[in-house]
Amino acid sequence: MFNIKDRSITVFAPASVANVGPGFDILGFAINGLGDTITLTHRDDEQYVIESVGADLPLEPANNVATVALRSFCDHVGHSGGFDIRIEKNFEPGSGLGSSASSAAGAVYAANELLQAGLSKEALVTFALDGEEVASKNRHADNIAPCMLGGFVGVTSCDPFKAFSVPYPNDLKVLVIFPDVVIKTAEARQILPQTIDLGTGINQAANMAGLVTGLIRNDYALISDSLQDEFAEPFRKKLIPLYDEVKAKALAKGSMGISISGSGPAMFSFFRASTDTSELQQELKALYKQANIGVVFHESGINHKGAELLNDKL
Amino acid sequence: MFNIKDRSITVFAPASVANVGPGFDILGFAINGLGDTITLTHRDDEQYVIESVGADLPLEPANNVATVALRSFCDHVGHSGGFDIRIEKNFEPGSGLGSSASSAAGAVYAANELLQAGLSKEALVTFALDGEEVASKNRHADNIAPCMLGGFVGVTSCDPFKAFSVPYPNDLKVLVIFPDVVIKTAEARQILPQTIDLGTGINQAANMAGLVTGLIRNDYALISDSLQDEFAEPFRKKLIPLYDEVKAKALAKGSMGISISGSGPAMFSFFRASTDTSELQQELKALYKQANIGVVFHESGINHKGAELLNDKL
Numbered sequence: 001m002f003n004i005k006d007r008s009i010t011v012f013a014p015a016s017v018a019n020v021g022p023g024f025d026i027l028g029f030a031i032n033g034l035g036d037t038i039t040l041t042h043r044d045d046e047q048y049v050i051e052s053v054g055a056d057l058p059l060e061p062a063n064n065v066a067t068v069a070l071r072s073f074c075d076h077v078g079h080s081g082g083f084d085i086r087i088e089k090n091f092e093p094g095s096g097l098g099s100s101a102s103s104a105a106g107a108v109y110a111a112n113e114l115l116q117a118g119l120s121k122e123a124l125v126t127f128a129l130d131g132e133e134v135a136s137k138n139r140h141a142d143n144i145a146p147c148m149l150g151g152f153v154g155v156t157s158c159d160p161f162k163a164f165s166v167p168y169p170n171d172l173k174v175l176v177i178f179p180d181v182v183i184k185t186a187e188a189r190q191i192l193p194q195t196i197d198l199g200t201g202i203n204q205a206a207n208m209a210g211l212v213t214g215l216i217r218n219d220y221a222l223i224s225d226s227l228q229d230e231f232a233e234p235f236r237k238k239l240i241p242l243y244d245e246v247k248a249k250a251l252a253k254g255s256m257g258i259s260i261s262g263s264g265p266a267m268f269s270f271f272r273a274s275t276d277t278s279e280l281q282q283e284l285k286a287l288y289k290q291a292n293i294g295v296v297f298h299e300s301g302i303n304h305k306g307a308e309l310l311n312d313k314l
Numbered sequence: 315m316f317n318i319k320d321r322s323i324t325v326f327a328p329a330s331v332a333n334v335g336p337g338f339d340i341l342g343f344a345i346n347g348l349g350d351t352i353t354l355t356h357r358d359d360e361q362y363v364i365e366s367v368g369a370d371l372p373l374e375p376a377n378n379v380a381t382v383a384l385r386s387f388c389d390h391v392g393h394s395g396g397f398d399i400r401i402e403k404n405f406e407p408g409s410g411l412g413s414s415a416s417s418a419a420g421a422v423y424a425a426n427e428l429l430q431a432g433l434s435k436e437a438l439v440t441f442a443l444d445g446e447e448v449a450s451k452n453r454h455a456d457n458i459a460p461c462m463l464g465g466f467v468g469v470t471s472c473d474p475f476k477a478f479s480v481p482y483p484n485d486l487k488v489l490v491i492f493p494d495v496v497i498k499t500a501e502a503r504q505i506l507p508q509t510i511d512l513g514t515g516i517n518q519a520a521n522m523a524g525l526v527t528g529l530i531r532n533d534y535a536l537i538s539d540s541l542q543d544e545f546a547e548p549f550r551k552k553l554i555p556l557y558d559e560v561k562a563k564a565l566a567k568g569s570m571g572i573s574i575s576g577s578g579p580a581m582f583s584f585f586r587a588s589t590d591t592s593e594l595q596q597e598l599k600a601l602y603k604q605a606n607i608g609v610v611f612h613e614s615g616i617n618h619k620g621a622e623l624l625n626d627k628l
Binding site for chain 2: 022023024025026027154155156162164166167192193194195196197198200201202204205206207208209210211212213214216217219222225226231
C-alpha cells in the first residue's frame with residue numbers, strides 16, 4: 001500500500017500567528033493567502049531530496065523541518081521510501097508567521113494523503129512537532145496546530161498533544177505588519193523573565209478568558225479589552241522598532257487590538273472586515289520610512305481550512 | 315422620590331463559588347438554594363439597624379458588609395434615610411461560599427429596588443465591592459459579580475468594574491463539600507507565593523482558555539481537562555484535611571473536576587445533572603468520619619438569576 005510509485009501530491013499549509021495576545025504559548029490562528037505549497041513525489045530510492053522555492057531553506061534532510069517531520073511520520077506508518085519534496089514559500093522565514101510550522105505540517109499532511117495512511121489531522125500534529133522542534137529548539141504547537149487544523153486553536157499540552165478549537169466571528173480580519181528587521185528567536189526567548197508576579201499571572205489568565213469568550217461570542221469590545229499580553233509583549237516589544245507608535249496608530253484607526261505575532265518582528269492587528277485599513281497602512285509606511293525601515297503588509301481573513309489538498313496527480 | 319416611608323422589600327442574593335479552578339481571582343458562579351434573604355425597611359431616622367438571623371454577623375454598621383455597601387450606594391444616589399436591615403443567612407460565613415458577597419450584593423440590590431434608583435446590576439457591583447472590601451480587606455469581585463448577575467462571570471478589572479458572562483451547559487450541577495474545619499482567609503492569602511514560574515502562568519492561562527471554551531461549547535471533556543489550578547490549589551489544599559482523597563474519590567465517581575471554593579474549606583465539584591452523587595457522599599462521609607471531622611453537602615444547579623426580588627410589600 002505504501003509502495004505506489006510515480007505519484008505526487010500538492011498541498012497548501014497556511015502561515016499562522018501564534019502568541020495571540022494573552023495566549024502566549026497557547027493560542028494561534030491560521031491566515032489566508034500566505035503559506036507553503038508543498039509537492040511530495042515518490043522516488044525510486046530512499047532519499048529525501050528537497051527543492052526550496054521562494055526561500056533559502058536548509059537542503060540537508062536532517063536540518064530541514066519538513067523532512068524531519070516527514071521522517072517521523074514515515075517511521076510511524078512504516079514507509080521507508082524516498083520523496084522529492086518541493087517547498088514553495090510565499091513569505092519570509094523568520095518573520096514571526098510560523099514558517100517552520102507551515103513546512104512541517106504541510107509535509108506531514110501531504111505524506112498522509114499520498115500514502116493514504118488515514119491519520120486524523122489531530123494525530124498528524126505530533127509528527128509535525130518533531131520537525132518544528134528542529135527549527136525552534138522548543139516543542140510548542142501554537143503554530144503547528146492552527147496551521148494543520150485551521151481557525152483559532154488553543155493548545156493545552158504538547159506531549160500528548162491536546163488542543164481545542166475556538167470559534168471566532170465570521171467578519172474578523174487581520175492585518176499583519178512586517179517591519180524589515182531581523183529578530184533572533186533565541187534572543188526573543190532569552191529576553192523573557194523566568195518568573196512573574198502572581199498578579200501578572202492572574203491578569204494574563206483573565207485576559208485569556210476574556211479573549212476566548214469574546215471570540216466565541218462575537219463580542220468585539222471584549223476581544224478589544226482582552227487582547228493584552230503581560231508575559232511577553234512588555235519585553236519583546238523593545239526588539240521591534242516603533243512598536244508603541246504602531247500600536248497607537250492601529251488602535252486609533254479602528255483596530256480591535258494589536259500584538260506581536262510569534263516572536264516578531266511581525267505584528268498582527270484585528271479588524272472588522274468592513275474596516276478600511278488603507279489609511280493606516282499609509283501612515284505606518286510613512287512612520288517606518290522616517291526611520292529608514294521598510295515595512296510591508298498582509299491583510300486577510302482567518303484561514304478556517306488549515307492544511308489542504310490542492311491537487312492529487314494520480 | 316427617596317423619602318417614601320413605611321415600605322419594605324425582600325430580596326434573595328445567592329451564595330457563590332469563586333476561584334473556579336484556573337479562574338483563581340477571576341471566575342465565579344452563583345449556586346441555587348444557598349444565600350442571603352435580605353429585608354430592607356425604611357426607618358424614620360437615619361440609623362442603620364441590623365438584624366442577623368441564622369448567622370452571627372457584626373451588628374455595628376461600620377463593620378457589617380451589608381451596611382457599608384448600603385452606605386456607599388445611598389451616598390451615590392443621595393439618600394440619607396435609615397433602614398432596618400434583616401439578613402437571614404442559610405449557610406455559614408467562612409465556608410468559602412462568598413458569604414460577605416451575598417450580604418453586600420443583596421443589600422445594594424434591595425436598596426436599588428426599594429428606592430427605585432434604576433441602576434443596572436452591573437453598576438451596583440461597585441457599591442457592593444465597597445462592602446466586600448470590609449470583610450476581605452481585598453477588593454475582588456469574583457464572588458460579588460456572579461452573586462449579583464447570576465451564572466458564571468469572569469472579572470477582568472475591579473476599578474473600574476469590568477466583567478463578562480460565560481454561558482454554561484444547562485445540565486451542569488455542582489456538589490459543594492463542606493468539611494467542618496476553619497480556614498482563616500488571611501492565612502489562605504499568606505500561603506500563596508508572590509511570584510510564579512512563567513511556565514506555571516502559561517499553564518494557568520491555557521487551562522483558563524480551555525475551561526471557558528468548554529463551558530460555552532458544552533464540551534465536558536474539555537471542562538474536565540481544564541479544571542486545574544496551579545496558582546492556589548497546590549498551596550491551599552494543605553489547609554483542607556483529606557483534600558487529595560476527596561478529589562480522587564470525586565473523580566472516580568463521575569466528577570468533571572473538583573477544586574477549592576474561594577479560599578476553602580468548601581470544595582466544589584462539577585457533575586452532569588444525570589449523575590447520582592449519593593454514593594460519593596456516603597464515601598466522603600465515611601472518609602471524614604475516620605478523621606473525626608464532620609462534613610455536609612449541598613448539591614444544586616447553577617443559579618442563573620443572581621440577586622432577585624422576592625416580594626415588594628408596597
